[in-house]
Amino acid sequence: MYRCRTCAVVGNSGNLLGSHYGGAYIDNHDFVFRMNKAPVQGYEKDVGSRTTHRIMYPESATHLDNNTHLVLLPFKISFQGYEKDVGSRTTHRIMYPESATHLDNNTHLVLLPFKISCGSPVMVMHPAFMHYVHNAWLHIKSRRSYPSTGFLVLIFAMHICDEVNVFGFGANSKGTWHHYFEKTPKSFKRTGKHSGGIECETVLELHKRRLMDLYTGW
Template identity: 35%
Template sequence: MDFATGRKKAPQSKWKVLVLFILGTFSVAVVWYLRAEPYMPGPYMIAEDDSVMCSQGDVEKKALLMIENYTRNHPAFLQMSDFFWEKNLSAYQLPYGTQGSEEILLKVLALTMRYDMPDSIQNLPCWRCVVVGNGHRLKNSSLGDVINKYDIVMRLNNAPVHKYEHDVGNKTTMRLFYPESADFDPNLQNNPDSLMVLVPFKTPDVQWLKAVLNNEKRSRKGFWKSPPLIWDVKPENVRILNPYFMEVTASKLLNVSIKSPRKHKEKPTTGLLAITFALHLCDVVHIAGFGYPETTNNKQTIHYYEQITLKSMADSDHNVSHEAQAIRRLLEARIIRNLTHF
């Protein structure tokens, strides 16, 4: 009995149990946070003048530990000089190499005449990149201002910016696409200096690009969906992604055989390819809007801008579960960071 208050004292053993319970609960919470943190939104904003956030070579060092024979000794985009030296002959056909497509590629590269990054990017001391996926997670995310503050903003295929600026921003450094996904207004959905980066899956993709740039007769043959016949873009803003990055994505991140592409139909999505490309290009790599609904969820839309579900992916050559595992490994190794839930 506490004679000052008139209350009975709690037995000492009960206090010990209570303290242990609190400590145990706190420990579990800390462990949960540390395990879950790679999949949670970043707790900070990216400031334009924040030099501390960017450390040159950080992503490269981490990628070396995870990706076998990783090297940055490859140009980002194809250039005419690639086809004039025997040492650069490719061992694979598109989408993993240029074998058999050299002649048409030379003709297209002669039209664009630009194979590098813009000076505004080249002159930056450190490259902070965000790969903006097309996922439903971006809807109502209010990440627009955050995305706009990165040095390089990569967008994918026909994902719109107009009318979605609050969630996805309005800055586009480059947009990776293929002909079937080019059904958008290049001027409305991009900035005047945005790079339009062709991801060539097959030779007809390059032939289509040559036709639209040179105003030649278009052909719809060889496409799973009709590409646009009119495509208003400046040739100097066009680049062709080096197929090397598709090779690395398939063989190193997805462990897909690239020697017999007809037998192994699984091909990387543009999204995972863009992440691989960013690993080779950037000093900081963040992603947003990646991840698909559970396979049992037939009603959840997969994109922030249209009402299609996972069912639409059933007949594609992409294995979304396989890709989710690859992205999760990159997150767990802290090579990349996620701004949205994954």
């Protein structure tokens, strides 16, 4: 992946609804990153229509079109140490993306994108980068907590793009946290195994320092 001049990191927050960020705000960037299977159809006015890269878990990477670069996050692959018993070693495992969960780290993982349209290039984010974000940016000590997909993509974008603009992060104007594509929005404040509070503070600090621009709706 080459370095880009401008990129839009588009999260899934409900603050996108009514924002009119589509078109000139989002679609005009060189790269447009989206997380998981967040839809654009029917929401183009607020979220844009272009997607250059879609980042998601391997098990979710099925039945996608071939208009974007697919970047897989091997979150659920274990990297706790190498198997010392040489007799049980496997050098390569070849499998479908949706099966690539709960694996050890003594093999090279080769993903078969058979259920992805043939024209879709597939990349895998290196676990070392994920470890770097975990330790250097969030200072997370617990192994049970890990960066959210959105935060990983934001830091990734800052490493490859000259200008980073962030959309669809945080709560809406009423302080509610929900996804823009939910028909019946369910407010959530817990972030599961993600350090949501630390991530939010870090994003706001990056915006304050003008290292990226955060758009939070109108």
